[in-house]
Amino acid sequence: MLSGGLPRESICAVIGTYGTGKTTFALQFAYEGLSRGESVIYISLEEREELLRATMAQKGWDPERFGDRFYLLRLDPTDFNLAISSIKSELPALIRSVKASRVIIDPISLFEGLFLDEAARRQEMFRFIEVMRDEACTLVLTSETNTANPEGSRYGLVEYLADTVILLRYVRSAGLTEVHLALEVVKMRRSPHSREIKPFEILEDQIMVYSEASLF
Template sequence: MNGDDEQRVQFGIEGLDSMLSGGIFEGSICSIVGTYGTGKTTFALQFIYEGLKQGEKAIFISLDERTEMIHRDILRRGWDLDTYLDKSLFVIKLDPTDFTVAVNQIKDELPQLIRSVGARRVVIDPISLFEGIFTDESTRRQELFRFIERMRDEDCTLILTSETLQNNPYASKYSLIEYMVDTVILLRYIRPSDLSEVHPAVEVVKMRGSNHSREIKPYEILKDRVQVYSEANVF
C-alpha cells in the first residue's frame, strides 16, 4: 500500500500536523526527542487530548512525573479532565528504579492493558528512563528492540518521549530510539549569534513511508495549546 493512502493520526497541533503531511500513520511509533524544557510532555499530552476529543481511549504512562502532576498540567491548560479521567484516559505512574517491576510492567502488562481498555493512543514519557534500567549497552539495545516489536502488534499509535544526549541536542540519550521508531520529531533551542533570545524549534527528522517537511520551524507553548508556526522561519 502506498504510504499516503494509509490512515493518519493527528497531534492536534496544526502547524506540526502540516509538517507531517497530515499526521503520523495510524499504528505507527513516534519518538519526540528534546532537551529539558522543550515541552516533550506537552506535545505528548496534546496528542492524547486530540484523541480524547475524537472519542478515542488513551493511556499516558509516566516514568518521571507523579500522576497528580500530570493531572495538574492537564487542568492548567483548561482541558476537561473530569470528562475523561479513568473513563477514556488512564494515567499511570511507573517506578523505573524497581528494575524487575518496571521491566515486567512495560514489556508484559502494557500490551494487556492496551487491549483491555481499547486504547488507540499510548504515550510513554520518557522512554529514556526505561532504557536506563539496562546498564549493558547490548542488553539495552536488545530489550528496546523487543519492546518496540511487541508494541507493533498492538492496535494503537505509540508516542515515546526521550531526553537528548547530554552534549548533543540532536540525538536521544542512548542514541537508539530514533533508529527503531517510524517517526522522529526533534525539539531544540536555537540561539542567534547575538545571543539576544532563545527560540524553541521543531524539526521532523524522520518519517518512514511519507513525505514530510524538512524545514525547522519555531513553536510556542501557550496556555491551552502548542502552536507551531509552519509558515515562519527560525532566525
C-alpha cells in the first residue's frame, strides 16, 4: 500500500482514535528498525516505559536484545516546560548522539495540546517539523483524531506537515457482529500509493494488513 514502505528521512503521521493500533504500529516500526541494526528513539507522552517494554516483550519483540540502540523515553506531558524543551531543543542533539534513523513520538497530539492557543501551536509545530527535516531520520508521529472530524488529527496540523498520512479506523457496518479495523494511506508525497481501504488486525505478534482482502 505504501509502494515499498515509508521513504527514508520522511515524516509520517499515523492518525486514529483510541485503540486503533497507533502505539502497536509505532512499536512495530521501531522493532523493524532495531532488527535491521538501526538505532531508534521512541518518545512516549502517554504510556509508561515499562508498559511499552511489556507490550513489546508480549509480541516477541524483546527490546532488551537491542541494548542502547533502543532509546525509550517517557515524557510527562503535564510538565509543560520539560516536555517542550526536551522535544524542541534536546531531541535533535539526541538523534545525532544515538545516530537514530527512526524516531517516534507517541502521541504528538499530547505535545500539540501543551500550547495554549492555536497560533502558538501552529507556529511551534511548523518550527519543530523544520528542525526535524534537517535530521537524518524517519519520523513517525501518532495522533488522536479530532472529535468533529474523525478523519483528521486532533489539531488538524500534522496531516499537512507530514509527507505520509496513514489513517486507522473502526468500521462498524450494519449486519456485522464484529467491529473491524481498516487502514488507508491518505497521502504520500512523491508516491503513487494505494488509495484502497484495507482491513487489518492487531494480532498476538504483529499488525497484519490484508491487502488482498476487501472490506465492502
